[in-house]
Amino acid sequence: MGTFKAGLQHGLIAFVFILTACAGPRVMMPTPNVYLDPTRDVYTGLPEELQSTEVPLFYVTDRAPEEDEEGGVRYGYERSASLGFGSAVVDLGVDITWEELLEASRVQRRLSPVKLELRDVTELVRGPVIPLPYKEENGRIIEEPRLAAERQASKEAFRRVLARQLELTPRKEVFLYVHGYHNGFADAAFAMAELWHFLGRIGVPIVYTWPAGYPGLFGYTYDRESSEFTGYHFRSLLTLLASYPEVEKIHLIAHSRGTDVALNGVREITIAARAMGVSPREKYKIHNLVLAAPDIDLGVGLQRIVGDQLPLSVHRFTVYSSPDDEAIGVASRLFASPRGRLGTFGQSQITGATEETMEFSNSNFAAVSFEPAVDALYSGQGYGHSYFRDAPTAASDLVLMLRDDLDPGTAGRPLEPLSPHLWKIPAGYPRAESRP
Numbered sequence: 001m002g003t004f005k006a007g008l009q010h011g012l013i014a015f016v017f018i019l020t021a022c023a024g025p026r027v028m029m030p031t032p033n034v035y036l037d038p039t040r041d042v043y044t045g046l047p048e049e050l051q052s053t054e055v056p057l058f059y060v061t062d063r064a065p066e067e068d069e070e071g072g073v074r075y076g077y078e079r080s081a082s083l084g085f086g087s088a089v090v091d092l093g094v095d096i097t098w099e100e101l102l103e104a105s106r107v108q109r110r111l112s113p114v115k116l117e118l119r120d121v122t123e124l125v126r127g128p129v130i131p132l133p134y135k136e137e138n139g140r141i142i143e144e145p146r147l148a149a150e151r152q153a154s155k156e157a158f159r160r161v162l163a164r165q166l167e168l169t170p171r172k173e174v175f176l177y178v179h180g181y182h183n184g185f186a187d188a189a190f191a192m193a194e195l196w197h198f199l200g201r202i203g204v205p206i207v208y209t210w211p212a213g214y215p216g217l218f219g220y221t222y223d224r225e226s227s228e229f230t231g232y233h234f235r236s237l238l239t240l241l242a243s244y245p246e247v248e249k250i251h252l253i254a255h256s257r258g259t260d261v262a263l264n265g266v267r268e269i270t271i272a273a274r275a276m277g278v279s280p281r282e283k284y285k286i287h288n289l290v291l292a293a294p295d296i297d298l299g300v301g302l303q304r305i306v307g308d309q310l311p312l313s314v315h316r317f318t319v320y321s322s323p324d325d326e327a328i329g330v331a332s333r334l335f336a337s338p339r340g341r342l343g344t345f346g347q348s349q350i351t352g353a354t355e356e357t358m359e360f361s362n363s364n365f366a367a368v369s370f371e372p373a374v375d376a377l378y379s380g381q382g383y384g385h386s387y388f389r390d391a392p393t394a395a396s397d398l399v400l401m402l403r404d405d406l407d408p409g410t411a412g413r414p415l416e417p418l419s420p421h422l423w424k425i426p427a428g429y430p431r432a433e434s435r436p
Contacts, residue, residue, distance in 0.1 A: 025115060026115070026116045026186075026187075026190050027113040027114055027115055027116065028092055028093070028104070028113070028114035028115075028116060028194050028197075029194045029195075029198070029389045029390055029395065030108075030377060030378075030390065030391075030392050030395070031104075031105055031106065031107060031108060031198075031392060032198055032392050032395035032396040032398075032399050033392045033393055033395075033396045033428070033429065033430065034396040034399050034400060034430055035105060035106055035198070035399075036106070036107075036108060038106075042199075042200030042403070043102060043105075043200065043201070046200075046201055047168045047169075049168055050168060050201050051098050052098055053091055053092050053093045053096060053097070053098055053101050054089050054090070054091050054092075055089065055090045055091075055092055055193040055196060055197060055201075055205070056087065056088075056089055056165070057087070057088055057089075057090065057189065057192055057193060057196070057205040057206065057207060058085070058086070058087055058088075058161070058162065058165070058204065058205070058206045058207070059084075059085075059086050059087070059088055059185075059188075059189065059206065059207040059208075059209055060083060060084070060085055060206060060207070060208050060209075060237050061075060061080075061083070061084050061086075061185070061207075061208070061209045061210070062079060062080050062081075062082070062083055062084075062210060062211060062229075062230055062233045063075035063076065063077070063078065063079070063080060063084075063185065063209060063210070063211045064076070064078035064079060064080040064211070065080070065084060065123060065126075066078075072121065073086075073121055073122070073123050074121065074185070075121075075184075075185040075209070076184075076185075076213070077184075077211050077212060077213040077214045077215075077222070077223075077226070078211060079211040079226060079229055080211075081129040081130065082126055082127050082128060082129045082130060083126070083127050083130070083154075083233050083236070083237070084123050084125070084126045084127075085123070085124050085125050085126070085127075085154070085157070085158040085161075086121065086122050086123040086124050086125075087120070087121075087122050087124060087161070088118060088119075088120060088121045088122070088189055088207075089118070089119055089120040090116060090117070090118055090189050090190060090192075090193035090194075091116065091117040091118075091119065092114060092116060092193060092194065092197055093114040093115065093116075094115050094116075094117050096114070101114065105197070105198070108377060108392075116190050116193070116194070118185075118186045118189050118190065121185075124157065124158070124161060125154045125157045125158060126154065127150070127151050127154035127155075128147045128150045128151050128154075129147075130151070130232070130233070130236070131232065132144055132147045132148060132151065133147065155240055158240075159244050159246070162174075162204060162244065162246065162247075163244070163246045165204045166203075166204055166246050166247070169201075169202055169203055169204070171202045171203050171248075171249075172203070172246060172247060172248040172249070173202065173203035173204070173247070173248060173249040173250070173251060173287070174203060174204050174206055174241055174247050174249070174250050174251065175192070175195075175196060175199065175203050175204070175205050175206065175251045175253065175402070176206045176207075176208055176237075176241070176250060176251065176252050176253070177191060177192040177195065177205070177206070177207050177208065177253050177254075177255075178208045178210075178234070178252070178253070178254040178255070178258035178259075178261050178262050179191060179207070179209060179210075179212065179255060179256070179258050180212070180254075180255045180256020180257040180258045180259075180293075180295065181212055181219075181220060181223045181224075181256055181257040181295065182212060182213055182219060182220075182223065183209075183212050183213060183256075183258075184212075184213045185209050187213075188207045188209040189207055189209075191255070191389065192205050192206075192207045193205065194389065195253070195389060195398075198395065198399060199399060199402055199403045200403055202403060203249075203251070206241075208234060208237060208261075210226055210227065210229075210230035210233075210234070210258075210261060211226040211229070211230065212226055212227070212257070214226075223257060224257065227257050227258070227260055227261050230261055231261065231264050231265065231268070234261050234262075234264075234265045235264075235265045235268050235269060238250075238252075238265050238266070238269055238284060238286075239269060239284070241285075242283060242284040242285050242286075247285065248285065249285055249286075249287040250284070250285050250286050250287060251286075251287055251288040251290075251402055252266070252286055252288065252289050252290065252314075253288075253290045253292065253398075253402075254290065254291055254292065254294075255292045255293060255386070255388065256292075256293055256294070256295050256327070256343075256385065257295045259291040259292070259293075259294035259295065259296060259342075260294070260295065260296050262289065262291065263291065263294075263296065263301070263304055263305070263310070264304075266280075266284075266286065266289060266310055266313060266314070267304055267308050267310060269283075269284055269313075270308060270309075270310060270313040271308070273313075280312075280313040281312065281313055281314060281315065284313070286313065286314040286315070287314065287315045287316065287405075288314065288315065288316050288318065288401065288402055289310075289313075289314040289316070289317050289318070290318045290319075290320070290398070290401075290402075291318070291319045291320070291342070292320045292388035293320060293321070293322065293325055293327075293328060293343045293385050293386070293387070293388065294319060294321075294341070294342040294343045295327075295328060295331055295341060295342075295343055296341060296342040296343070297335065297337045297339075297341060297342070298337060298339040298340050298341055298342050298345060299337070299338060299339055301342035301345075302342075302354065305317075305365075306354075306357055309363075311361070311363035311364060311365040312363055314364075315364065316364045316366075316401070316407070317363070317364060317365045317366070318365075318366050318367075318368060318401065319342065319345065319365075319366070319367045319368065320368050320370060320387075320388050320394065321342065321343050321344055321345040321346060321367060321368070321369055321370070322343070322344065322369065322370045322371065322372070322384060322387055323344050323346055323369070323371065324371060324372050324380075324384045325343050325344055325384045325385050325387075326384050326385070327384070327385040328341045328343035328344050328385065329344065331343075332344070345367055345369075346367075346369050346422075355419075358419070358420045358421045358422070359420050361420075361421065364407065365421050366407075366408045366415075366421055366422075366423055367421060367422050367423070368397060368408065368415060368423045368424070368425060369418070369422070369423065369424045369425065370387050370388075370391060370393070370394045370425050371424075371425075372384060372387070372391070373427075374393060374425060374426060374427040374428075374429070375387075375391045375392060375393040375394070375425075375427075376427075376428075377391075377392050378390060378391040378392065378393070393425050393427075393428070393429040394425055396429060396430055397413065397415065397425060397429065397430075400412060400413040400430065401413065408423045409423065412430075413430070414426075414429070414430055414431065415429075
């Protein structure tokens with residue numbers, strides 16, 4: 001038992017070190033290779049309100065609100081039994097102009113880092129504590145009327161704010177980002193803001209931020225429990241967004257431990273929709289489901305994805321994996337995953353039933369493998385765990401999929417095929433002659 005405890009402690013220490021070693025001032029992600037093409041200008045024609053270094057975004061959270069030193073709201077790692085809806089502003093480049101930001105967004109090597117700053121965090125509305133009290137009457141479940149009305153009012157308030165923002169964009173789409181382990185509120189806001197900027201500022205960006213970021217040795221175990229605690233709230237958000245007629249498509253992008261939150265949420269609404277005899281793809285409007293560097297046991301992931309046929313619940317289902325992801329490697333050893341983790345999924349794990357399933361399926365599922373050696377500009381920061389935004393090749397593929405709505409292997413998205421549904425990001429991706 002002593003040996004086990006020592007091994008567990010050493011594993012946790014290694015995991016905490018890897019995920020926190022690169023902490024420091026946040027600067028904007030590198031320019032995706034796709035924007036090095038001078039003919040590709042995605043910022044022309046933006047409404048004047050969006051031509052600014054300031055990125056307005058919405059957030060939904062079950063972090064408990066706190067008061068900062070100036071009397072404003074801030075969020076730590078404490079859990080809340082209610083959902084808060086709010087807005088925030090991320091400044092992409094403190095003390096630079098819009099024109100200077102555009103220049104920095106089109107070059108490989110910037111003259112100076114683009115520093116990010118979070119401000120104007122404003123909680124607009126907070127719903128009641130959920131789940132609501134309920135009782136059964138004549139075979140029907142009845143929720144407490146006053147609290148049910150309060151919850152409905154908070155939903156409608158959020159819808160009105162979201163609808164006004166959707167009026168600024170011709171694409172009535174929501175980009176919903178779910179962060180991973182050890183991420184604070186600001187980490188999630190920064191990731192969504194820079195990603196949305198490089199998507200050409202289309203649709204509306206929303207951050208779903210759950211109670212992660214517990215300090216110290218047991219931060220990972222606390223965050224894992226929080227990722228389970230947040231499941232009911234996240235499922236409620238997916239249902240809520242899909243119910244708004246103003247929202248035509250939802251793009252769900254999850255990273256690291258947040259992929260478990262996203263996957264479970266989609267799984268649960270899938271089961272509910274099929275029980276009602278309706279298509280989950282049509283009812284919940286999820287166009288893209290992206291799991292980036294998923295911190296999920298491979299066997300568990302395959303049961304949920306394949307067993308519950310989740311690729312049929314969305315228009316496009318994509319998993320980004322990397323054999324060089326050190327954080328996922330530590331998690332695999334820490335939890336003794338028999339077949340490894342989904343975040344390092346590759347050809348070596350495709351055997352037997354998995355191979356037969358992938359060959360037989362005609363679903364729009366793709367596993368995209370990234371190797372740092374193919375990206376000369378990738379520094380491997382974050383121990384190879386945040387490559388989906390830090391590697392210009394991988395970030396380019398995300399842009400081509402989310403903005404241009406391209407399937408893998410098409411002319412505009414020339415991934416290298418390895419086997420059915422398995423693709424690889426080639427060196428220098430995407431090559432100039434393949435860019436739209």
